[in-house]
Amino acid sequence: MLRLGVNIDHVATVRQARGADEPDPIWAAVEAELGGADSITFHLREDRRHINDRDALLLKHTVACKLNMEMSVEPEIVKIALELKPEQCTLVPERREELTTEGGLDVVRWRKRVAPVVRRLKAAGIEVSAFIEPIEVQIAAAAECRFDAIEIWTGGYAHARSEAAATRELDRLASAIDCGHDHGLTVHAGHGLTYRNVHAVAAIPGWCEFNIGHSIVARSVFVGMRDAVREMKRLLRRGERAQPACGEPA
Ligand code: PXP
Numbered sequence: 001m002l003r004l005g006v007n008i009d010h011v012a013t014v015r016q017a018r019g020a021d022e023p024d025p026i027w028a029a030v031e032a033e034l035g036g037a038d039s040i041t042f043h044l045r046e047d048r049r050h051i052n053d054r055d056a057l058l059l060k061h062t063v064a065c066k067l068n069m070e071m072s073v074e075p076e077i078v079k080i081a082l083e084l085k086p087e088q089c090t091l092v093p094e095r096r097e098e099l100t101t102e103g104g105l106d107v108v109r110w111r112k113r114v115a116p117v118v119r120r121l122k123a124a125g126i127e128v129s130a131f132i133e134p135i136e137v138q139i140a141a142a143a144e145c146r147f148d149a150i151e152i153w154t155g156g157y158a159h160a161r162s163e164a165a166a167t168r169e170l171d172r173l174a175s176a177i178d179c180g181h182d183h184g185l186t187v188h189a190g191h192g193l194t195y196r197n198v199h200a201v202a203a204i205p206g207w208c209e210f211n212i213g214h215s216i217v218a219r220s221v222f223v224g225m226r227d228a229v230r231e232m233k234r235l236l237r238r239g240e241r242a243q244p245a246c247g248e249p250a
Contacts, residue, residue: 002202002236003038005068005190006229007213012042012050025051026058028217028225035229039066039087041211045094046074053080060084068211070131073110073117082124089121090129090151090211104133104153107141115145122146129188134176143183151188151211152176154201158192170200177206195219195235202239210236 011028015021029040040063042051059067067086071077072094081089091114093105107114107130114130121128129149130142134156142150157169173189180187189201190211202210212232220228 002207002240003209004036004229004233004236005039005041005066005188005209005211006032006037006216007041007043007070007190007211008032008217009043009050010214010217012052012055016050025055026062028220029059029063031220031225032216032229033063033065035226036233037065037229039068039209039211041068041070041090041213043070043092044077044080046072046077056080056084060086068129073113078117078120081121081126085124085126088127088129088149090131091117091147092131103155104131104135104138107132107138107145111141111145118145118147122148129186131190134172136175136179139176139179139183139185143185147185149186149188149208150176150180151190151209152180153191154189154193155191157201158194158197166200170204173201174204174206177204181206195231198232198235199239199242202236203242205243 008025008028011023011025014023032040042059044051044056066088068088068090069081069086070090070092071081073091091105118128127148129151130147131151131153132138132142133153139150152173157166157173160166160169177187186208187206188209189207193210193212194215216228216232
């Protein structure tokens, strides 16, 4: 069954907009779990623009499902991850001027910096995932660096401007899943997925987990986090039911 990781960073973004103590991302994580989230995802950025060290520690103590920490390979952040020991760490690129993570980590380019971080996190018993674009050489490099999993950047599909472009991107995602499996990697998906566009992605067989943030937090403003998560889970199940049966052409 497709798993849903709920990214709660944007709850902290609203809190930080006023430098206040609400809304609390810890509370959001509890509500997301009650709505059926299979994991809670947060990104401890170097500039602490949303999630801060207090949040990370409290999430570690309160989240009952899987905790997934998105992080750069900066030594300060790696040290925190090794102390915190979330169930999973997802290595992402990080640029201070970006609004959100804008693309995948270039594992080919940064292999020498990335591989030792993967080794240290795995030695601490943490599952390690690489957030990468659906490109074969990046997937192969992730396998060489001994990641357990890859999270494929779905932004290319989410930002496609025509149906033809969206179809091309969906084909790229399907090939990336096959390539990941060929390399023995678990394959997740994330970025830009919404209530409107998630169906076609969930209908591709082979995914393990989707990480979705902005769209769920946006909807939670109107319907509450629990219902927002429930609805996304329902869409994932519906997508899964639309997957071609084994041996049937996609
Ligand atoms: N996965 C990763 C690795 C991300 O960096 C992000 C963005 O924070 C997401 C998933 C969630 O993306 P979105 O907020 O567009 O759903």
